[in-house]
Amino acid sequence: MITHLVMMKFKAGITAAHIDALEALLDRLPDQIHEIQSYDFGRDVVHSERSYDFALVSMFANLDTLKRYQVHPDHQVVVKKLGDRKSVV
Numbered sequence: 001m002i003t004h005l006v007m008m009k010f011k012a013g014i015t016a017a018h019i020d021a022l023e024a025l026l027d028r029l030p031d032q033i034h035e036i037q038s039y040d041f042g043r044d045v046v047h048s049e050r051s052y053d054f055a056l057v058s059m060f061a062n063l064d065t066l067k068r069y070q071v072h073p074d075h076q077v078v079v080k081k082l083g084d085r086k087s088v089v
Contacts, residue, residue, distance in 0.1 A: 001037075001059055001060070001061065001062075002059065002060045002061070002062060002063055002065070002066050003057065003058075003059050004056075004057070004058045004059070004060060004066055004069075005055070005056070005057050006055065006056040007052035007054070007055045007056075008052055008053055008054040008055070008056075008082075009052055009053050010053045010054065019043065019054065021081070022054075022078070022081065022082070023041070025077060025078045025081060026039075026041050026056065026078060028074070029074060029075060029078070032072075032074040033069055033072050033074055033075060035060055035061070035065040035066070035068050035069045035072075036058055036059075036060065036069060037058075037059045037060060037061060038057075038058060038059035039056075039057075039058045039059075040056070040057050040058075041054070041055065041056040041057070042054070042055065
């Protein structure tokens with residue numbers, strides 16, 4: 001089992017609407033990508049100095065399934081959206 005963890009810090013100017021749109025895209029991925037075995041994400045609720053703004057934890061059967069997920073066209077839509085907005089530090 002492979003656990004994939006992504007933590008993000010958003011740049012200034014990222015609105016709740018931007019994050020809502022990101023969450024909507026992420027929420028669809030488990031239905032679109034069969035390699036995903038577990039998929040959880042959410043916004044920071046602690047807001048400490050060390051906190052990240054957003055985190056994603058996903059699980060895959062093995063490294064090959066993680067690699068297929070990373071290049072899957074539906075996952076690439078999310079990657080492109082984050083890059084286009086330059087929303088992540």
